[in-house]
Amino acid sequence: MKYTDGGWLFREGYEVNFPAHIYASRRTNEGLTLYAPFRHISHKGMSLDGGMMTVELTAPRPNIIGVKVYHHKGQRHTGPDFVLYNEPVQAEIKETETGYEFHNKDFSVRAAKGDQFQLDFIYKGTTLTQSKPRGQAYVSAPDRQPFISEQLTLDVGELIYGLGERFTPFVKNGQTVDIWNEDGGTGTEQAYKNIPFYMSNKGYGVFVDSPDRVSYEIASEKVSRVQFSVPGEVMQYYIIVGDDLKEVLEHYTSFTGKPALPPAWSYGLWLSTSFLTDYDEATVNQFVDGMLERDIPLEVFHFDCLWMEEFEWVNFTWDKRMFPDPKNMLKRLKDKGLKICVWINPYVGQKSPLFDEGMKEGYFLKRPNGDVWQWDKWQAGLAVIDFTNPAAVEWYQGKLTELIEMGVDSFKTDFGERIPVDCVYHDGSDPQRMHNYYAQLYNQVVFDLLKEKKGEQEAVVFARSATVGGQQFPVHWGGDCTSDYPSMAESLRAGLSFGMSGFGYWSHDIGGFEAGCSPDVYKRWTQFGLLSSHSRYHGSWEYKVPWLYGEEAVEVSRTFTKLKLSLMPYLMAESVYTHQVGVPMMRSMILEFREDPTTHTLDRQYMFGSNLLVAPIFNEKGIAQFYVPEGSWTDYLTGEVFEGKRWYERKYDYLHLPLLARPNSIIVEGAVNDRAEYDYTKDVTVHLFELDHGKTAETDIYNVRGEKVASITIQRNGDELQVDSTGLSSFKLIVHNVQIKEAIASKYGSIVSINSDQTKIKVEGGFHE
Numbered sequence: 001m002k003y004t005d006g007g008w009l010f011r012e013g014y015e016v017n018f019p020a021h022i023y024a025s026r027r028t029n030e031g032l033t034l035y036a037p038f039r040h041i042s043h044k045g046m047s048l049d050g051g052m053m054t055v056e057l058t059a060p061r062p063n064i065i066g067v068k069v070y071h072h073k074g075q076r077h078t079g080p081d082f083v084l085y086n087e088p089v090q091a092e093i094k095e096t097e098t099g100y101e102f103h104n105k106d107f108s109v110r111a112a113k114g115d116q117f118q119l120d121f122i123y124k125g126t127t128l129t130q131s132k133p134r135g136q137a138y139v140s141a142p143d144r145q146p147f148i149s150e151q152l153t154l155d156v157g158e159l160i161y162g163l164g165e166r167f168t169p170f171v172k173n174g175q176t177v178d179i180w181n182e183d184g185g186t187g188t189e190q191a192y193k194n195i196p197f198y199m200s201n202k203g204y205g206v207f208v209d210s211p212d213r214v215s216y217e218i219a220s221e222k223v224s225r226v227q228f229s230v231p232g233e234v235m236q237y238y239i240i241v242g243d244d245l246k247e248v249l250e251h252y253t254s255f256t257g258k259p260a261l262p263p264a265w266s267y268g269l270w271l272s273t274s275f276l277t278d279y280d281e282a283t284v285n286q287f288v289d290g291m292l293e294r295d296i297p298l299e300v301f302h303f304d305c306l307w308m309e310e311f312e313w314v315n316f317t318w319d320k321r322m323f324p325d326p327k328n329m330l331k332r333l334k335d336k337g338l339k340i341c342v343w344i345n346p347y348v349g350q351k352s353p354l355f356d357e358g359m360k361e362g363y364f365l366k367r368p369n370g371d372v373w374q375w376d377k378w379q380a381g382l383a384v385i386d387f388t389n390p391a392a393v394e395w396y397q398g399k400l401t402e403l404i405e406m407g408v409d410s411f412k413t414d415f416g417e418r419i420p421v422d423c424v425y426h427d428g429s430d431p432q433r434m435h436n437y438y439a440q441l442y443n444q445v446v447f448d449l450l451k452e453k454k455g456e457q458e459a460v461v462f463a464r465s466a467t468v469g470g471q472q473f474p475v476h477w478g479g480d481c482t483s484d485y486p487s488m489a490e491s492l493r494a495g496l497s498f499g500m501s502g503f504g505y506w507s508h509d510i511g512g513f514e515a516g517c518s519p520d521v522y523k524r525w526t527q528f529g530l531l532s533s534h535s536r537y538h539g540s541w542e543y544k545v546p547w548l549y550g551e552e553a554v555e556v557s558r559t560f561t562k563l564k565l566s567l568m569p570y571l572m573a574e575s576v577y578t579h580q581v582g583v584p585m586m587r588s589m590i591l592e593f594r595e596d597p598t599t600h601t602l603d604r605q606y607m608f609g610s611n612l613l614v615a616p617i618f619n620e621k622g623i624a625q626f627y628v629p630e631g632s633w634t635d636y637l638t639g640e641v642f643e644g645k646r647w648y649e650r651k652y653d654y655l656h657l658p659l660l661a662r663p664n665s666i667i668v669e670g671a672v673n674d675r676a677e678y679d680y681t682k683d684v685t686v687h688l689f690e691l692d693h694g695k696t697a698e699t700d701i702y703n704v705r706g707e708k709v710a711s712i713t714i715q716r717n718g719d720e721l722q723v724d725s726t727g728l729s730s731f732k733l734i735v736h737n738v739q740i741k742e743a744i745a746s747k748y749g750s751i752v753s754i755n756s757d758q759t760k761i762k763v764e765g766g767f768h769e
Contacts, residue, residue, distance in 0.1 A: 001147060001215040001229045002176075003139050004222070013142030018134045019053040019117040025100060031058040031066075032093050032102050036117050038138070053138060055119075057111075059089040059104040063241050063251045065121070067109075067131075069148050070234035071138045078430045080437045082209060082468045084255055107241045121204070123241040128204045129153050139229065149229035150237065151222060158202055159600055160218050160226060161588070164195035165466075165478065165498035165506075167490040170588070170603035172198065172218045179214040181417040181436050181465055185514070186481040186490050192417055193466040193476065194436060195501040197252060198226070201590060201600050205248045207255070209236040211437040211467060212430075231432070245500075245591050246583045252502050253582025257472040259504035260447075261579040262534075264704040265339055266410075266460045266475065267571055268299025268676035269561050270536035274543055275304050275513075280322040281329050287545050288336060296546065296558045297565060297674045301333055302341040302412060302462075302536065312352040313379050314344055316399040330407035337675070341410040341462060342403060346396075346442045350374070350381025354399075358383065363392035365423040373423045384419065387441035388434075389426035397449045404453045411450070416442045416465035439465035447473040457705055462536070466503070471582070474505040475534045483512025483539075485618045488525055492616065493603045495532070499584030499591070505575075506586055507534035511544050519549040520620045523556045523654045528616035530560035531608055531659065533575075533585040556654050562673035569668040569680040572702045574609035579706070585609055593629045596645075602627060605658070611665035611689075612636065615658035624658050625649050631663035632690040634736045641690070661736070663690035666699040666712060677704045685732045691716045701727065 003014045010016050019036030026033045034055040041047055051071060058066040092103040100111040112118040119131040135151035154160075160172040167186045168175055177189075184190030196208040198216075208214045210230045217227040228237070240255070242248040253259070271287060273279045284301065291298040309319045318326035330340055348355050348364070358364050364383040365373040374381050386392050400411065416439040421431045429437075443463050450459035463476045470476070478494055481487040491508045498506050510529035511517040517525075517539070526546075529535045537544040546557040564571070571585075578585050587607045589599035605615035605626050613633065615626035630644040636659045642648060650658065661667055671683035680701055691697055693716060701710035710727025723733065 001139070001141075001149070002217060002221045003137075003141075003149070015140040017051055017053075017138045019055075019136055021115055021117050022100070022111055022113060025095070027093060028056075030088075031056060031091055032100060033057075034100070034111055040115065051138065053136065055111075055136075057091075057102045057109060059091040059102075060084070060086045060238070061251065061255055062087070062089055062105060063107055063247075064238050064255060065102065065104050065107060065109050066236065066238045067119070067150075068234065068236045069136060069150065071146070071148065072233045075233050078428055078433075080211060080429050080433055082211060082256065082437075084209070085257065086255075109239075121239050123204065128202055128241065129155075129200070129206075129239070135225065145231060146233055147229045147231055148233065148235035149227060150235065151225040151227045152206065154219055154224050154226060155202060158200055160198050160200055161590070162195065162198040162205075162497055162500040163216065164191050164501050165193040165476070165494045165503075166191050167494045170493045170496055171601055172216075174220055175216075175218050176220050177216040177218065179208075179216070179436065181419070181439060181467070183415070183417045186479055186487060186494065191494075192464050192479050193439075193470070193498060193501075193503075195466070195468055195503075196228075197468070197501055199245055199248055199500055201245075201594060203242065203245060203248065203594070205240040205252055207238045207240060207252060207468075209238065211433045211435075213432070213435075245594055246581070249500075249502060249583050249591075250581045253471065256502060257469045258582055259471045259474055259579055260459065261457070261575060261706045262460045262474050262505055263458050264568065264572060264677045265299050266534060266676075267568065267575075268535075268565065269297060269530070270300040270302055270341065270462075270534070271298055272302040272536060272538040272544065273304050273306070274539040274541070276306070276541050277539075277543055279306065281325075284329075284333070287543070288333065288338065290545060290547060292336070294547065294554050294558065296554065297561050298338065299676055300339045300341055300410070300536075302343070302538070304343045304412070304538070307342055311380060312349055314348060315352040315354055316344075316403065317353075327406050334407055339409040340407055341412055342408050343412045343414055344400070344446070345413075345415040346385045346387070346438075347379060347382045347415065348385065349379030350383070351379075355381070355383065358385070358392070358395070361391065361395070362386075362426070363389060363395055365420065365425065367422065368424055373420055377418065378415075384423075385442075386426050387438070387445055388429055392426070393445050397445060400446065400449055401453060404450075409454065409458070410460050410462065411446050412462040413443050413446050414464050416463075436467045439463075440467050440469055443470060443473040462507070462534075468502075471503040474503075476503060476506055477534070477536065478506070478508040480513045480540075481509055482514045483517035483521055484515075485521060485524075485620075487512055488521070488528065488616070489604060489618050492528070492606070495586055496588040496603060496606060499587050502582060504578035504582060504584045505533045506584070507532055507536055509538040510536060511539060513538060513540050515540075516542060517544070517549070519553055522546075522549040523553050524617050524657075526553070526556050527560055527654075527657050528614075530557075530564045531612075531614045531616075533571075535561075535564065552654055559655055565676055566669050566673040567667070568672075568676055568678070569670050569684055569701050570609065570611075570699075572680060572704070572706070573668075573700055576702050576706050576708075577610070589627075589629070596629050598627055599629065611662040611667055613658065613660040613662065617652060617657050622651050622653065623649060624652055626658045628660065633660040633663060634689050635659065636661050636667075639736070661687065661689040664692055664695050664697055665689050666697045666714065668699060668701055668712070680704070681710045681728055683730065683732075684728070685734060686712055687734050687736060688714055688721075689736045691721070691735075691737055693718060
């Protein structure tokens, strides 16, 4: 929300009050409260007839300081509120001649005494950001609606990231961002997943704790400030610190919830019927059998909207015209080794047989006069499920349970963004605050049911909408993109922003959703899609099976699907790390290499886990331009070595793209490439990349349930490698380092000399070459 008119004036109709100075303070059990009147109080008489800002400082967890700012605290609060996981810290509070100091271990805020109001946020002696005079404000808009606004300083060269899955430029400086979930596709400033949390390349994050419309001006009103405002009389925000941005994400997700661990099978290839295509069981079998006949491993088959009869979304009933025997159809598909996903949404069209039942029982959102809230967008006479009503939740979950018992393994939880604000909820929730929060209830209702019915290790959804905490219910995909290179690039930008917002797993429609896809785009998007955490072919009016795009597209799909499946030991280890820590599997370069300023703006390449760099190709010429950080990086597909701290331009055919292994790393490759679930410790190949003198590389191996079952540690001293492993009966070691000439030792202490060109070594129990 912009309220200023240049550097000195305010826009017409806006009334703005700033805290002038700290007049008094009070220590509480929770922290420190500061009282800052809107005018300077030079004598007691000036305390009459004037407003005041109250600022409460708290320490809800280590490395987090909370700032609660309010004008009038007596407002009725109806919720909803984000669920936060507090572990309060007893802060150290000091009062000095110049101000107040509030310490949460190495993180502190200093509140100045004197003639002006100012807060300085300091981590390990470095000032990260400040709330300077005339930054914090109480604003009355022309319609008299009140807002609390805050401005935090931006340093020279400071860049801002995150705020959800945003399709606009990756660096948010210069942008206006409203946290308001909308169904706008991937080509606008609107977003399906808006998260009021951003991170700075200076090494901190800021989370505004409000599901309402939080409005950001990121160097777009005051060019050296990030301004954010919320409607009402109160604002709560938190500043989160760490020694690097991954640690900031770790603390943020400890506060708002860690991502659940998706089942291993979900990393395989998903194939969809597409949206508005005609299909029946014969069509489905043609797709499934066509993939099998072409040796393209398929893990999940997804039925999109038209598994139900048109005009009746949702009725949770198979369209008998197309699927006369759904239970046995699903059994036949599952006998082929497939998991089944079906499309749902939280709406009920008036033609659906469920509409009258839901209306009678009060399961839908209502208008203030008691009518069912309806409109004709999407489905004629559509009503919206009220997930604040426990009976409605039980009813909705009952319908899904019937599908699970029939053989469905997962649900695509589509929509959840077009949620009205002129409505009444069963529990009295504020509809304005519920607009964004609705996505949380919707996805949790479905995810919790899958956990109950399928088991915690099997639960996974394919969700489009989200808010804070939604990372606990993976997986999310990027929404309705077009089938061209600009949209492919905007999808990647959005995924990287999403990862900078606390979400660990992400997917997108391979080949694009809207409009037709050229064979060229299909093949390049296939490379990108199968080097994403989750991979799904999907479209709108077009089927997206590979053979429709030519025999080379079949080869590309086969090659990269099998590559991903062979990498499951590596991907499962990275997935467990994401689940435990909260750092995304697909992560922006700055998350791994903040010390390298070149990485701070990169948005056309990413790290796939900790040790693989991926640079998708976004043009029909096959040209890749990519940056390599410090060290000697090895092309995983060709073995070519790229020296770091420089840019490269290369031309690639459709079976290659820049896929570079990080120096001083281990990547474990499985012996199976036709399915996602297998024994990740059996007959594996261990790749060791460019291990420097005196360095140690190590990795753990997990099973399909995410349990640690093996580990490998390799240490280099000169030209000698010491290899130690547990949980592996045998493995092949491939050393990608031309400098290593001799000395491979197993955990049994045996030594084998190798020539510089002999890099394939087999290490077994008892050790045999």
